[in-house]
Amino acid sequence: MRSAAPTAKRERRAPVDFAGKTYLAPLTTVGNLPFRRVCKEFGVDITCSEMAIANNILQGSQTELALLKRHKSETIFGVQLAGSRADVIGRATEFVSRECSVDFIDFNMGCPIDMAFNNGGGSALLAQPRRIERILRTMRHVADCDITVKFRTGVKNNVNVAHELIPQFEAWGAAMGTLHGRSRQQRYSKSADWEYIGRCRGAAQQMPLFGGGDVLSWEDYWAHLETRQQCDGIMVGRGALIKPWIFREISERRVWDISATERLDILKQFARFGMEHWGTDSQGIANVRRYLLEWQSFLHRYIPAGILEVLPQNINDRPPPFVGRNDLETLMASPLASDWVKLSEMILGPAPDGFAFVPKHKSNSYEG
């Protein structure tokens, strides 16, 4: 790893003006560079890498280092780091800040999965403010860009701690915070608690507070941001996976009754971006297919606006099976992985013999 000459004092990059911008959530596996490019085409302002484990970066893991790559279309781009030790995170922050093109580095305090939690990382940190303080102060000290934080309401249901932590995050150097309005225990069950996000906004002095959870329509977006003024900006995760054109709907404040052919064109564009990113040899195409299928495990949940009885679609409602306005629309709504493979074949040609696909994320289910 290269390090800057000790005498060379590096300039701090200009702080990011986050407030009011649309923010595509960091999304492990599915929030890859080609997907983020698709969202950029639909007008999202801020993008973030998938979560990268600080320790793996320091060990030079190629897969982890690949996560740090920014596409030139990403105008405001951050890398998200996860870990539990201030020294390790500090060195990874220094590396990212010096060697990568980033506008901010986000620290993950929301990851609910056991592997992170049992190592004291992700949402486990929410119960350890002294440790967070060491980590954030170190990150702030070594980075020449903004440090941001992403967190949940707390570890357990009904024991909210975010409102107490927010003023401290700010004092320890965070330039922006994003609160996913659920506890670790809650995972994706029940709706995100936007009222609590609104209360938390009042706990911040200067730091913009972004909210996140369940936004799948422009109506929800503007209701949280403008009507109820619950936050300074909104991060969209599954909503962008299910319908990446949500960012256009948000800026135009109207529903787009997109046709199945137009949706297929989006998939074709993803495949083009994917081939640029992963390559066009057989391994490259295999990657494009795999990531397209991972994405389809979310995309199939979209219900075309034109056939929905009551708008907008609610992210936590499991829709009854429906027949689309043409065969392609019906195929795109299929919950069967074998149908997703058929879709991939329309774009990438035949899958290898005996190919089968099992999605990685459980959150394509409704409880996740």
Ligand SMILES: Cc1cc2nc3c(=O)[nH]c(=O)nc-3n(C[C@H](O)[C@H](O)[C@H](O)COP(=O)(O)O)c2cc1C
């Ligand atoms: C497939 C998937 C992968 C995710 N990966 C990450 C991640 O790498 N880092 C992170 O902070 N949050 C991650 N999240 C959480 C989202 O960033 C977001 O906070 C959460 O999904 C709530 O927002 P939503 O209801 O708009 O999806 C992930 C969520 C999903 C569904």
